[in-house]
Amino acid sequence: MSGEILKVKNLNVVLDGEEIIKDLTFEVKERETLIILGPNGAGKTTLLRTLIGLNPYSGEITWYTKSISYLPPQELFQRKGLPPLSIGEFFGFKKVTSENVLTIFSAVGLDPSLLQRRFGAVSTGQFQRMLIAWALVDQPKVLLFDEPTSGIDIGGQETIYSLLHRFWQEWNLTILLVTHDLNIVWEQANNVLCLNRENLCYGKPREVITPKTLEKIYGTGIKFYEHKHN
Amino acid sequence: MEFIFALIIGLFLGGTAGYLGTLMLSQRMALVAGPLGHLTLPGIALALIFHFDVSLGAFPFVIFGIFFIWLFEMNTKLPMEALTAIVFATGVAITFLFLPEEKTVPALIGDISQINFPATLISVVLSLFVFFATKKIYSPMILAGISEDLAKTQSINLKRYHFLYLLCIALIVALGVRIVGGLMTAALVAIPACTAKNVSMNLIQYSYGGFLFGSLSCILGMVVFKLTDLPIGPLIVIASTSFFLISLLFKR
Numbered sequence: 258m259s260g261e262i263l264k265v266k267n268l269n270v271v272l273d274g275e276e277i278i279k280d281l282t283f284e285v286k287e288r289e290t291l292i293i294l295g296p297n298g299a300g301k302t303t304l305l306r307t308l309i310g311l312n313p314y315s316g317e318i319t320w321y322t323k324s325i326s327y328l329p330p331q332e333l334f335q336r337k338g339l340p341p342l343s344i345g346e347f348f349g350f351k352k353v354t355s356e357n358v359l360t361i362f363s364a365v366g367l368d369p370s371l372l373q374r375r376f377g378a379v380s381t382g383q384f385q386r387m388l389i390a391w392a393l394v395d396q397p398k399v400l401l402f403d404e405p406t407s408g409i410d411i412g413g414q415e416t417i418y419s420l421l422h423r424f425w426q427e428w429n430l431t432i433l434l435v436t437h438d439l440n441i442v443w444e445q446a447n448n449v450l451c452l453n454r455e456n457l458c459y460g461k462p463r464e465v466i467t468p469k470t471l472e473k474i475y476g477t478g479i480k481f482y483e484h485k486h487n
Numbered sequence: 488m489e490f491i492f493a494l495i496i497g498l499f500l501g502g503t504a505g506y507l508g509t510l511m512l513s514q515r516m517a518l519v520a521g522p523l524g525h526l527t528l529p530g531i532a533l534a535l536i537f538h539f540d541v542s543l544g545a546f547p548f549v550i551f552g553i554f555f556i557w558l559f560e561m562n563t564k565l566p567m568e569a570l571t572a573i574v575f576a577t578g579v580a581i582t583f584l585f586l587p588e589e590k591t592v593p594a595l596i597g598d599i600s601q602i603n604f605p606a607t608l609i610s611v612v613l614s615l616f617v618f619f620a621t622k623k624i625y626s627p628m629i630l631a632g633i634s635e636d637l638a639k640t641q642s643i644n645l646k647r648y649h650f651l652y653l654l655c656i657a658l659i660v661a662l663g664v665r666i667v668g669g670l671m672t673a674a675l676v677a678i679p680a681c682t683a684k685n686v687s688m689n690l691i692q693y694s695y696g697g698f699l700f701g702s703l704s705c706i707l708g709m710v711v712f713k714l715t716d717l718p719i720g721p722l723i724v725i726a727s728t729s730f731f732l733i734s735l736l737f738k739r
Contacts, residue, residue: 311639329636340513341739342629343689350630350641375688376633 261321262287262399262431263308268316270300270307277303279455281316285448287398290425290432292442292462295452296475301435302330304452305401308433326397328388330404336377336384344379344387345372353394361390365420382413389420399431400424406438414438418445442466490713492607493599496666497705499614501675501723504659505701507621508676509683509694511656513632517677519567522575523660524672526552528582528594531669535590540606541598545669546661552578553653582669597668597720599709610662617655618698624648624655625694666705667720678727679704685734700730 263285270278277300285291293301307314309327348358362369365386371379379387385405392400405421406414418441424430425445434441442449442462449466451458451474458465458474511517527545534544552574559570586594627648631638638645663672683696708723715722 306636309640311636325640327636327640329634333636334634335632338515339633340509340629341684341687341689341693342633346690347633350626373688 260287261285262289263321263433264317264319265308266317266319268304268307268314268318270303270312270314272303272312277454278307278314278452281452281456283448283450283456283459285431285433287431288425288429289447290434290445291448291450292446293433293435293450293452294437294439294442294474295457299453299474301452302403305403305433305435308401320399322398324396324398325401326392326395326399327401328392328403328405330407331381331385331388332407334384334388339376342376343372344374344376347376348372348391348394351391351394357394358390361394364393364424365390366416381408382410382416385409385413385417386420389417389424393424393428393430396428397430399433401433403435405434405436421445439466489600489602490709492602492604493666493709493719494706495607496599496602496610496614496662497709497723498702499611499618500659500662500666501679501705502698502702503614503618503621504663504675505679505683505697505699505704506618506694507655507659507697508678508680508701509697510621510625510628510652511676512680512684513629514652516567516656517680518673519571520656520660520663520676521671521673522571522578523549523552523656524664524667524669525575526578526669527660527664527672528578528586528669531594531664532582532586532590535594536587541594541665542606542610542661545664546657548578549657549660553657557653592718593668595668595670595720596718597664597666597671597723599666599712599719602665606665610665613658613662617658620651620655624651628652629690667723671720671724674724674727675701675705678724678731682727682731682734685731685738688739700727700734704730 261284265284266282268278268281293304295301303312305327306312308318309325359369367383367386367390405417409417421432422445425432446462448460449462451470453474458470508517527548530544530548531541534541555574556567556570559565560567627638627643630641631643631645659676660672663675667675679700680697682700683693687693687696704727705723707726708719711722712719
């Protein structure tokens, strides 16, 4: 792990008169995977949108790179009632070369013939891999990803997380991930930020995620079992 | 000569309206052109009474209409289609308060008998402006239709593009009332776009298909008008609908 890539200090976000994020401070280092945990309505999506300048805020957000890509949750993508847009044309919106598109398609395990298919006419799993390809086609340094596996079956979830892990390893990618999946926190996070409008815990998962913290985050007793090998 | 002028207008204006229509259809706004067309009726009425260009009369009214829809949308949070209905009904009501009965038909269904060179030139230049403006905003607005956040992360200034988009709609409606009247402007944008959607596999085919079907509908309608002397507006709309019905056989 090397230098800082993001520094957030005393961040407050108020939307329509409602305080969504209160006095949040954290930082992200290069090649770090930060997972943001929290119940629905905790301000996770608001935090990601604020970090890329889509929401007004007070406090400090300092990025040490401009090479940032963001993927909203899949449910927020309009897939029905669109014009007959091909997936290839969707990638054309980013003004990248077709060689780059083919490379990233191969990296995410998608067949190039999919480029001719209509935008909405692919399975949920393929769609999510296609979105990852879109986010990474111009080789960003940072990926902000909101609920990458929502609506995807368990097999598909595995694929998405291993893909992200591979890009993290091979492309030196810094990842900020919003998820509800605690397993992934143990497996992939360097740091975890527990959010429920304010900072409830922040640090290395094994140090900060405890039954007591989980109860604080989700408001109910959650037990976890850590399987240890000899 | 008037007929040649009309054909030139049909080619450029019909094509551009169809092209813009494909974008409007993708934004679920294809029907907005209808109420906006109705809204131009007071302007057309004034133009017919005081003998000036109908598009010139229509333009300020459609701009007023768009401004009020935008203002009501900001302040009431009511859906755009509801606000459009309010504004369009008001436009029609005002028109029939003072439009002389003999002027009603040309105002409602179009008239190409008074087309001259300056009107043709203005229509062609403005159609070209709308075409190139639409081309500029096309991809960003389609992307915004898929995900507004994704578009914003590509540094797309959606407010500016939206303004340009509304201006293009206003211009096409104001120009379109000349050939199809205030009653049927939606047909100029909506039907060619639907036809293009039926036969297209990708965005290029779809957008330029809208242009092609828009142009063909206007030209075919005008040719039939020349041969039969039936009203021009309905003929263009029927030609457009015929292409739409044929496209259903080739739906992809």
